[in-house]
Amino acid sequence: MSMIGGRNRPIGMRARAAAVGKTAAVKQGRDLDERLGLAGAGRWLLNYIFPDHWSFMLGEIALYSFIILILTGVYVTFFFVSSGHEIIYHGAYVPLRGVRMSEAYASTLDLSFSVRAGLVIRQMHHWAAVIFIGAIGIHMCRIFFTGAFRKPREINWTIGLGLLTFALLNGFLGYSLPDDLVSGTGLRIFYSVFESIPLVGPWFVYLLYGGNFPGNAIIPHMLILHVFVVPILIAVLLTAHLAIIMRTHHTQFPGKGATETNVVGTPMWPAYAAKSGGYFFMTFAAIAALGGVAQINPIWLFGPYDPIRVSSFTQPDWYIGWMDGALRLMPNWETHLPGHMIANAFWPALFMPGLLFTFLGVYPFLEARLTRDYAHHNLLDRPRDRPVRTAVGAGLLTFFLVMFLGGAEDVIAVFLDTSVQAVVWTLRISLVVAPLIVGPVTYLLCKELSAVPSAGFRPRPNVIVRTADGGYEALPAELHPREQIEELEPAPVGEATVPEIIPGTEPELVGAGRVPRGPAPPVSAATAAAPSTSPSAIPGVRQVSREDVVQTPGRRPRGFFGRRRGE
Amino acid sequence: MSEMSDVNQPDTWAEHMAIAARHPRRVEIVVGLSFFLAILSVFALGWIFTQKGQPQIEGMMLFVLFGGIGFGMAAWGKYLMPKGPFAEEREVLTSEENQERFSETFQRGRVAVEGRRSFLAKMFVTATGLMGAILLFPLRSLTDKGPQADGPLYKTQWKPGVLLVDETNQPVHIGTLDVGGSLTVFPHGYTDAADDQTLLIRAATTPVAPPDRPDLEKWSPAGYLAFSKVCTHAGCPVGQYEAQYQKLLCPCHESTFDVLDGAAVVFGPAPRPLPQLPLMQDDNGYLRARGGYGEPIGPGFWSRGG
Numbered sequence: 001m002s003m004i005g006g007r008n009r010p011i012g013m014r015a016r017a018a019a020v021g022k023t024a025a026v027k028q029g030r031d032l033d034e035r036l037g038l039a040g041a042g043r044w045l046l047n048y049i050f051p052d053h054w055s056f057m058l059g060e061i062a063l064y065s066f067i068i069l070i071l072t073g074v075y076v077t078f079f080f081v082s083s084g085h086e087i088i089y090h091g092a093y094v095p096l097r098g099v100r101m102s103e104a105y106a107s108t109l110d111l112s113f114s115v116r117a118g119l120v121i122r123q124m125h126h127w128a129a130v131i132f133i134g135a136i137g138i139h140m141c142r143i144f145f146t147g148a149f150r151k152p153r154e155i156n157w158t159i160g161l162g163l164l165t166f167a168l169l170n171g172f173l174g175y176s177l178p179d180d181l182v183s184g185t186g187l188r189i190f191y192s193v194f195e196s197i198p199l200v201g202p203w204f205v206y207l208l209y210g211g212n213f214p215g216n217a218i219i220p221h222m223l224i225l226h227v228f229v230v231p232i233l234i235a236v237l238l239t240a241h242l243a244i245i246m247r248t249h250h251t252q253f254p255g256k257g258a259t260e261t262n263v264v265g266t267p268m269w270p271a272y273a274a275k276s277g278g279y280f281f282m283t284f285a286a287i288a289a290l291g292g293v294a295q296i297n298p299i300w301l302f303g304p305y306d307p308i309r310v311s312s313f314t315q316p317d318w319y320i321g322w323m324d325g326a327l328r329l330m331p332n333w334e335t336h337l338p339g340h341m342i343a344n345a346f347w348p349a350l351f352m353p354g355l356l357f358t359f360l361g362v363y364p365f366l367e368a369r370l371t372r373d374y375a376h377h378n379l380l381d382r383p384r385d386r387p388v389r390t391a392v393g394a395g396l397l398t399f400f401l402v403m404f405l406g407g408a409e410d411v412i413a414v415f416l417d418t419s420v421q422a423v424v425w426t427l428r429i430s431l432v433v434a435p436l437i438v439g440p441v442t443y444l445l446c447k448e449l450s451a452v453p454s455a456g457f458r459p460r461p462n463v464i465v466r467t468a469d470g471g472y473e474a475l476p477a478e479l480h481p482r483e484q485i486e487e488l489e490p491a492p493v494g495e496a497t498v499p500e501i502i503p504g505t506e507p508e509l510v511g512a513g514r515v516p517r518g519p520a521p522p523v524s525a526a527t528a529a530a531p532s533t534s535p536s537a538i539p540g541v542r543q544v545s546r547e548d549v550v551q552t553p554g555r556r557p558r559g560f561f562g563r564r565r566g567e
Numbered sequence: 568m569s570e571m572s573d574v575n576q577p578d579t580w581a582e583h584m585a586i587a588a589r590h591p592r593r594v595e596i597v598v599g600l601s602f603f604l605a606i607l608s609v610f611a612l613g614w615i616f617t618q619k620g621q622p623q624i625e626g627m628m629l630f631v632l633f634g635g636i637g638f639g640m641a642a643w644g645k646y647l648m649p650k651g652p653f654a655e656e657r658e659v660l661t662s663e664e665n666q667e668r669f670s671e672t673f674q675r676g677r678v679a680v681e682g683r684r685s686f687l688a689k690m691f692v693t694a695t696g697l698m699g700a701i702l703l704f705p706l707r708s709l710t711d712k713g714p715q716a717d718g719p720l721y722k723t724q725w726k727p728g729v730l731l732v733d734e735t736n737q738p739v740h741i742g743t744l745d746v747g748g749s750l751t752v753f754p755h756g757y758t759d760a761a762d763d764q765t766l767l768i769r770a771a772t773t774p775v776a777p778p779d780r781p782d783l784e785k786w787s788p789a790g791y792l793a794f795s796k797v798c799t800h801a802g803c804p805v806g807q808y809e810a811q812y813q814k815l816l817c818p819c820h821e822s823t824f825d826v827l828d829g830a831a832v833v834f835g836p837a838p839r840p841l842p843q844l845p846l847m848q849d850d851n852g853y854l855r856a857r858g859g860y861g862e863p864i865g866p867g868f869w870s871r872g873g
Binding site for chain 2: 047049052061070080085102116117119120123136152185188189191192195196197198199200201202203207208211212214215224235247248249256257258261263264265266267270272275276277279280281282283284285286288289290291292293307308310311314315324328329330331332333334339340341343344345348376378409410413420421424437472479487488490491492493494495496
């Protein structure tokens, strides 16, 4: 009972009424606990602390997008015909009537034009996919640059990289299923890429595509992979990912009360459940709005796939852009072996990404070995404080960015009104040179930033006041509102309990308005105590403390609802 | 623990348990309003759906529905629930004691493989290992579906004397194209064969050959040239004939081929020239293949040979 009731109090009338209301829930809870023994673990879960920082939301976007992908994906699967069999189209979209196309393409057209809410769900599915992958990418940057991957979380970093890989794969599979002209060209390119794998390449593509390109089996094979095999792999890895997070708990940024051995933030119940649940729905809302008003992958404009047709400016979805760019920037080398050949596409499209992802996968172990740091780390780094890691990350990102630009070399050439050759050669050189410039520059910037203690903080200005006798005085300006708030020491989560509510006094008891919040005297006292340390002291101007000046009661800056958590 | 703090500091955590809102009433109104909007949007969605639907309105209504619930929940959690901050001690993940006791417990299994029983363990490993080997049988069946040495990866349907036809199976006459024109052609009867697609271009009015192979002029009746349309880089259709520069361009990865030099690569990632299809003109003035392609068309693959 103590887990629910907390303290021993004399039971008043109101409390007794509440207790009666509670009994049903308590009884059900007891029934469950007696059978499954859930109360202990349940309490642990309710008390689980989530650190409050916006960057921790990035992974949640990915998680929620995945849920949305499953929900919308099940819906669109009901309408999709996974067949490359060719038919003549007689559907609702007039410009393509009478055109020969695969059943896969025709069913996607029907889903878009004839099924109620079909287009909006299909577009939500596509938007959720690109947001899923984008969120994973940005989430990984956060993990990398703050050192959240360090012991004991190295395994989770590697699992996360696996999640990214499968997300990329499934994104590409889903994008290819409608069998439109753009994605069909992508399938042709990937045929060549798989064909180039040493030893097994030709056999592998024959199995996957069902023979020589275009094959008769690629669409049904892709459907099985897209809706069954890869999603299950993602779900398994995701479960492991979350389980490991729960086991090791979240990392946290240094802050008031935050140590290596605790977690400071919001408990799962009730505030975080409400906020995070709300965040799920807001993610859903953003994707629904995009699915409704922002057209994505309008396959009816591309036309059905036909191996003899292709258009220029054919770009894949952005998350494959870097691989396409690598294919475009690769010099035209082909590796000849006695009796065998490693084709050109193998190096940029499989070998290089494999190398990069392997490097990323082992990076936590590599860094631990190079820095000889095998300790557990629960407090996050500021990127500037780890200049080498930050430089490596910035260099890698630059490398990806140049490849990504390479995927659009034709568009860039037209946009800049120059030749494709000039763009390609610029990017080829940049691919090697730019990371080598960006890395060291980042390193120097980090060193500079960490050497200046006040870097990143708002400079405290002085206000010059003219006195009645004509002199001037410099007063330290009032603090920025964000700096005025005194942070509370965190409370041990298991010990704080709900204050008893006395009838008629709820707002006074629970509202923050009752909490005494003085106009930040400690700051002015501090400046008065050490005026010489004021960073903008002007020689010859007498420093006075704020207490010397008559204060006019001003409106304290605050949000509409009151102060924010971070303040 | 809680009794202790009751006695000593009865209100230690009251401030943490307080809510963050300064004006709870306002928050309640806003949260209520967003839930109300969500409820309204459900009815609006239902109505739109009965009116045969409209993607933009559906999307915006879903936005209001999910956004209303989401914003309401988030504001509720942020302003009307205990504001904290709270802290939780991390559980200790690892201890040497646990590790040692785990090892001791694991040693319990040693009795199963000690002495003569180690032979059983070896038998077991052998049996399961051989069990893995039977995986090779289905693999062998799979390779039956693989590319054969005389299969389509190596050979096309182009053979000596085959008539050139366009997409609609119409034969190509010597007068079909003007200089600077191009057309995708197939061997007669195989207009669906993706690997047989060939780009027929008319580069001039008289036979054309690479400077170092003047003997190949006989492949080019009346200035017609035919190259495999499957790019040697990644297999895209090389469909862009820029007659002004006598170049072929692959729109996928911008590989560029010189028409007058046997489709040699002049730029881009393509490693080899496009294979050339020798042409001839038959007695009725129709174009035919003088022979097949001299090498496998398209991108390289492992078993293609050096």
